[in-house]
Amino acid sequence: MIVNYPEVAVKELLDHVLEDYARKYPNTCKCQRCRDDTMAIALNNLPAKYVVKNQKGQIFTKVVFEQIGGKAQVVAALVSAIQKVQQNPRH
Ligand SMILES: [Zn+2]
Numbered sequence: 001m002i003v004n005y006p007e008v009a010v011k012e013l014l015d016h017v018l019e020d021y022a023r024k025y026p027n028t029c030k031c032q033r034c035r036d037d038t039m040a041i042a043l044n045n046l047p048a049k050y051v052v053k054n055q056k057g058q059i060f061t062k063v064v065f066e067q068i069g070g071k072a073q074v075v076a077a078l079v080s081a082i083q084k085v086q087q088n089p090r091h
Contacts, residue, residue, distance in 0.1 A: 005049040005064045009074045010042050012061055017078040033091040041081035046074065049090070 014035060022028040050066050065071045 001053045002045075002050050003053055005012070005051060005068050006046040006074065008042055008061070009064050009068060009071075010039050010078065012040060012064075013071070013074055013078060017075055018082060021079065021082050027091065028082070029089055031091050034081055034085050034089055037083045037085045037090055038078065040086055042074075042077040044082065045077045 018028070018030055018035070018038070022030065046068065051067075065074070068074065
């Protein structure tokens with residue numbers, strides 16, 4: 001089984017970054033469509049990094065972040081994706 005590291009990182013951070021954004025912009029929509037659009041845009045802006053899962057199927061988030069250039073890069077991609085989606089929501 002293969003996984004794409006940025007996908008793991010984006011899923012892990014989406015809720016946190018979205019909540020943070022919604023505190024500043026209370027009208028932020030958090031419906032499933034907007035969340036999916038946000039994840040898709042963020043992932044298209046991050047380099048793919050496919051790896052094979054180990055036998056236990058564990059993925060360590062810390063390692064994930066190290067492999068893809070750090071947590072800050074993922075947060076930045078998410079914030080920029082949230083801005084795009086909120087300016088032009090498709091729900
Ligand atoms: Zn929405």
